[in-house]
Amino acid sequence: MKLNNQHQKLKENYLFSNIAKKVNEFNKYNSHVKLIKLGIGDVTRPLVPSVIKAMQEAVLHMGDASTFKGYGLEQGYLFLREAIKNYYLIKGAKICEDEIFISDGAKSDIGNILDLFDKNNIVLIPDPVYPAYLDTNIMAGQNVIFLKAAESNEFLPMPDKNIKADIIYLCSPNNPTGAVYTKDQLKIWVDYAIKNAAVILFDSAYEAFIDDKNLPTSIMQIEGAKKCAIEFCSFSKTAGFTGVRCGYTVVPKELKREGQSLNKMWLRRQSTKFNGVSYIVQKGAEAVFSQKGQKQIKENIDYYKQNAKIICDCLNQLDIYHCGGINAPYVWLKCGMDSWEFFDFLLNNAAIIGTPGAGFGEMGEGYFRLSAFSTRDSTIEAMNRLLKILK
């Protein structure tokens, strides 16, 4: 019996449980105080009416033998893949229905994609970034090199030609920094990946928050990307599906390594280790792409973006360096001290919960993430409290 002993290399997963401990402690002695949560990246606005309507109908269908749906294709229903194909066309990227794989969320696919790779590849992971990339690669026995993001590169690290990478994680708009790569920057990454026969794993979870028409909303808009990139998308933040569970992964047919088609490999992997996404959920996701659906989710996205603007305006007033918050729902600020110290300071003096930058990597030390997903009132109140204690 040989266990996967890579697990023992994982650090204890302390970020959110530490936060929970401190919050519980605070609540013990301050139960009268209203805590404002700008920490966890979860949405607060409910599902939009178009989605609710579609899912209600789908539930009723499932209760009637004549409309009941059993197993669907593991790759997802064509009606949803066609809607996504159309969404890409509007963005100026041409992909086929069989290059789209419906997932139960980007987190699953970003984790499971490593099934296609052997151990001991050179993997570039940004620092700071969403912690799951690092953990999944430790579990998979990969060799990680960090792409250091800092103020000096505006938290948008670029390739080092002296490093021959095999797998490259890019997250744009970035979690936690909110930084967004330009088209030119992504082109440089694509060229680098093609040159090194590497694969870019592009996390597009926050693409719907981009308003700036000059910024790319998909790596598939970049020439050459189909030869080197896999894109992971999610309805979580786009449409409030954090508790519904749906996303999609684009694996271009042109993407081949060692003579193998990664599209074929992923299809085989999913056909063997996955049984598709709930019909009800896929009908809800389809409604996101309807005209009404797009209008309704935009209202919610604009609502969160306005929260982000309120946070940024406050930080500007306080003359605090910050990144993000314009084409992203996260604001990354320089707290000028140990980020856990700042967490405590904010909690104890303003009853605000945020996320310490150190939780996202070494380069996150000295920085802090605030999320725009709370309510308008809470966000305004939080900024008022911040002004009071930091002025």
Place this chain on the structure above:
Amino acid sequence: MKLNNQHQKLKENYLFSNIAKKVNEFNKYNSHVKLIKLGIGDVTRPLVPSVIKAMQEAVLHMGDASTFKGYGLEQGYLFLREAIKNYYLIKGAKICEDEIFISDGAKSDIGNILDLFDKNNIVLIPDPVYPAYLDTNIMAGQNVIFLKAAESNEFLPMPDKNIKADIIYLCSPNNPTGAVYTKDQLKIWVDYAIKNAAVILFDSAYEAFIDDKNLPTSIMQIEGAKKCAIEFCSFSKTAGFTGVRCGYTVVPKELKREGQSLNKMWLRRQSTKFNGVSYIVQKGAEAVFSQKGQKQIKENIDYYKQNAKIICDCLNQLDIYHCGGINAPYVWLKCGMDSWEFFDFLLNNAAIIGTPGAGFGEMGEGYFRLSAFSTRDSTIEAMNRLLKILK
């Protein structure tokens, strides 16, 4: 760049696509003939009213900010894990809520559990059985030894003390044979696994079809199982959730290998590579365990079992050897010829689709699976046709 080259060892996945090809060909020239599908193991009865009601309410909750649910625990909501804990208690097995992991279906977890193991373990896989076990182990670079099932052992293979296994797959009631292990037989397997420090991966997908009170409905009813077994359960056949996607995996805290707790490892794996099951789906699953829910799903299960009885009665009339169909929704018959030849014979002479035994492993050759999931009328008509052509 090193891909997982184990993929190249996979055989082309031809079973259901071959069936589809033959059916399409048949339809071309016989469009007037009513095909009866006793092949694929998909349910036909719709979701029960209790589940529909629960999911309707859950959908509405998701449309209202005050009841909206975002991210849930990756392990699943406590309300559902408590219902499952209670279900086990009624079965005489005591497990804790933190030993239960809600999944999006057994297929995902049975595939992903291999993340906990290193390559090159000795893995026992029954033959014949659900094909995914073999494919997932080829992908994971494991060493497979087949547990041969045949008439001689009533399709219930027992341990070979000369083989030191590390991982053991058992599926009871079995897909495709419908054979069910007794308590004594499972005790022998548990003792063998403990002696060899092996882990039993127990697929319990069809446990709800067992009526015989002497037969075990969970490996957790067997003394010592908590030291060596992981159980995979599914709502797919139990409650018609093939298109809804929900199951649960039981990883006992007592299960330790190499000083590691597999429960802790699985929790870490799921927390890192999974984001939980849809709230709406979990509410539907919870309703399965209500008193009304249990009564309603029993009606459907009994409906399918009566179909199975009709199939068995017909085979008895024809004096054809068969297995299963009593505490399982599959009937495994001896077709006495190449199983694909029998497939063609059945399709062309009776317009019935079944599944050739060879699709489940070498030991399946000469046998054939018929499923009880069709409608009563179709099942009766199919058996009438069978009697005509085989008398």
